Amino acid sequence: xxxxxxxxxxxxxxxxxxxxxxxxxxxxxxxxxxxxxxxxxxxxxxxxxxxxxxxxxxxxxxxxxxxxxxxxxxxxxxxxxxxxxxxxxxxxxxxxxxxxxxxxxxxxxxxxxxxxxxxxxxxxxxxxxxxxxxxxxxxxxxxxxxxxxxxxxxxxxxxxxxxxxxxxxxxxxxxxxxxxxxxxxxxxxxxxxxxxxxxxxxxxxxxxxxxxxxxxxxxxxxxxxxxxxxxxxxxxxxxxxxxxxxxxxxxxxxxxxxxxxxxxxxxxxxxxxxxxxxxxxxxxxxxxx
Amino acid sequence: xxxxxxxxxxxxxxxxxxxxxxxxxxxxxxxxxxxxxxxxxxxxxxxxxxxxxxxxxxxxxxxxxxxxxxxxxxxxxxxxxxxxxxxxxxxxxxxxxxxxxxxxxxxxxxxxxxxxxxxxxxxxxxxxxxxxxxxxxxxxxxxxxxxxxxxxxxxxxxxxxxxxxxxxxxxxxxxxxxxxxxxxxxxxxxxxxxxxxxxxxxxxxxxxxxxxxxxxxxxxxxxxxxxxxxxxxxxxxxxxxxxxxxxxxxxxxxxxxxxxxxxxxxxxxxxxxxxxxxxxxxxxxxxxxxxxxxxxxxxx
Numbered sequence: 001x002x003x004x005x006x007x008x009x010x011x012x013x014x015x016x017x018x019x020x021x022x023x024x025x026x027x028x029x030x031x032x033x034x035x036x037x038x039x040x041x042x043x044x045x046x047x048x049x050x051x052x053x054x055x056x057x058x059x060x061x062x063x064x065x066x067x068x069x070x071x072x073x074x075x076x077x078x079x080x081x082x083x084x085x086x087x088x089x090x091x092x093x094x095x096x097x098x099x100x101x102x103x104x105x106x107x108x109x110x111x112x113x114x115x116x117x118x119x120x121x122x123x124x125x126x127x128x129x130x131x132x133x134x135x136x137x138x139x140x141x142x143x144x145x146x147x148x149x150x151x152x153x154x155x156x157x158x159x160x161x162x163x164x165x166x167x168x169x170x171x172x173x174x175x176x177x178x179x180x181x182x183x184x185x186x187x188x189x190x191x192x193x194x195x196x197x198x199x200x201x202x203x204x205x206x207x208x209x210x211x212x213x214x215x216x217x218x219x220x221x222x223x224x225x226x227x228x229x230x231x232x233x234x235x236x237x238x239x240x241x242x243x244x245x246x247x248x249x250x251x252x253x254x255x256x257x258x259x260x261x262x263x264x265x266x267x268x269x270x271x272x273x274x275x276x277x278x279x280x281x282x283x284x285x286x287x288x289x
Numbered sequence: 290x291x292x293x294x295x296x297x298x299x300x301x302x303x304x305x306x307x308x309x310x311x312x313x314x315x316x317x318x319x320x321x322x323x324x325x326x327x328x329x330x331x332x333x334x335x336x337x338x339x340x341x342x343x344x345x346x347x348x349x350x351x352x353x354x355x356x357x358x359x360x361x362x363x364x365x366x367x368x369x370x371x372x373x374x375x376x377x378x379x380x381x382x383x384x385x386x387x388x389x390x391x392x393x394x395x396x397x398x399x400x401x402x403x404x405x406x407x408x409x410x411x412x413x414x415x416x417x418x419x420x421x422x423x424x425x426x427x428x429x430x431x432x433x434x435x436x437x438x439x440x441x442x443x444x445x446x447x448x449x450x451x452x453x454x455x456x457x458x459x460x461x462x463x464x465x466x467x468x469x470x471x472x473x474x475x476x477x478x479x480x481x482x483x484x485x486x487x488x489x490x491x492x493x494x495x496x497x498x499x500x501x502x503x504x505x506x507x508x509x510x511x512x513x514x515x516x517x518x519x520x521x522x523x524x525x526x527x528x529x530x531x532x533x534x535x536x537x538x539x540x541x542x543x544x545x546x547x548x549x550x551x552x553x554x555x556x557x558x559x560x561x562x563x564x565x566x567x568x569x570x571x572x573x574x575x576x577x578x579x580x581x582x583x584x585x586x587x588x589x
């Protein structure tokens with residue numbers, strides 16, 4: 001397992017698609033940081049004139065609220081999380097099909113068991129997917145914390161930062177923001193990694209590289225649309241709903257529509273895990289030649 | 290000229306046939322987007338849902354969203370139905386030109402003796418695919434209008450647009466409260482119907498422009514990066530409200546027809562034509578300099 005895993009990790013982290021996707025996501029993260037900083041100074045200029053006469057928090061926008069997953073009212077952070085599932089799939093998700101079609105898999109499988117190779121490949125895809133989201137988030141964090149004050153956010157400023165009291169882990173966000181950031185890093189790493197392994201698993205059912213990367217993305221968007229529309233409808237009739245379930249929502253502090261809970265996160269993780277496990281198991285006996 | 294005509298005929302025949310499953314996929318997404326939007330209308334405005342006109346059916350698919358204002362804790366509610374239809378359209382034209390170039394295309398370029406003819410033929414194929422996608426939405430809307438026995442004009446009642454903006458959220462804005470209280474029929478009937486034909490024409494033009502830019506990126510970089518660029522343009526168009534983003538003109542809710550201070554459609558025409566011409570010209574310039582042999586089998 002170990003040499004195979006090392007080999008696959010080396011391939012995953014040295015292919016041009018990984019670096020291209022990382023480049024695009026880091027650029028988006030840097031633009032996102034610039035947008036957050038610009039918004040902070042713009043608001044700072046507005047609040048200055050009211051400080052003597054009104055209660056107004058100068059630091060309603062700060063390093064915590066302007067960090068990539070928390071800046072829910074800005075353009076670039078939203079775009080970043082919308083594009084990430086596509087970029088994660090492109091980074092290494094197509095590699096299984098590519099290895100089969102160019103003969104690489106055959107030369108590996110005469111030396112190692114198929115199960116081991118596929119497991120190593122899934123682990124490599126998981127880590128590359130996780131890194132692809134974690135690195136830009138770290139870059140964004142570094143820039144934002146170098147420029148903006150790290151003031152603990154207060155809940156009355158929700159109208160400025162968009163993180164209302166019912167948002168996912170909002171109590172942690174407003175009381176222990178550093179812990180919240182650590183949890184968010186782990187959560188995003190795991191979800192992005194699972195998405196990468198699910199795309200890798202789905203590549204067994206498709207032949208075209210573009211279809212492998214884009215089709216799961218479009219299906220996920222459709223699922224988001226239908227589940228959130230139905231959820232909205234059910235919520236307005238019954239007062240209860242399942243919230244957001246699609247990965248594109250769960251990577252951020254809150255979804256487009258409504259909130260999400262641990263149930264949504266676990267549901268998404270389980271679905272991706274089942275796809276990642278079931279398809280390879282079902283197709284393991286297929287001829288790789 | 291004859292060689293170009295044959296190239297174009299080949300692309301029309303084989304390109305459309307190769308992408309036929311994706312066009313079916315686009316049709317499925319159009320149907321799904323329409324159905325969810327129709328449920329919104331049915332719940333809020335049952336009297337209109339029964340006799341939707343051809344224009345109203347088109348509006349259900351192409352509505353998008355009103356301009357977003359990131360103030361007072363307003364969350365950005367992305368127009369997913371509109372986005373899914375357009376990403377599916379981008380998917381439908383994603384990789385035929387690049388795949389062709391990696392396979393037989395490079396031989397065809399050599400045999401035809403003209404890179405320009407090959408490139409122009411692919412651009413016209415993209416234009417055709419854009420028109421087919423709009424045609425699918427029109428055909429679907431026409432069928433629904435006929436089934437509903439609604440009018441076959443492209444006129445829409447203002448009440449339908451109000452419902453689409455309010456969505457399922459019963460308290461989102463004043464217009465929806467009017468609807469909830471059953472006053473919308475009076476409001477809608479008091480206002481004249483709006484003709485969305487020019488807005489649909491400009492939306493088609495801008496869709497073709499975006500697809501051409503995507504094709505340039507797809508052939509010269511990678512098809513997925515082309516789609517990623519399209520997604521970025523669509524997303525930024527929905528977030529911002531600026532007349533120089535082509536995606537704005539595909540959000541019918543923001544056109545001057547439906548919005549008082551909406552987008553000027555003449556600017557949309559200029560923008561669509563300008564971007565298309567630039568994309569074709571830049572694509573040709575770059576295509577004249579690339580190594581065709583090195584492209585073979587690159588993205589398989």
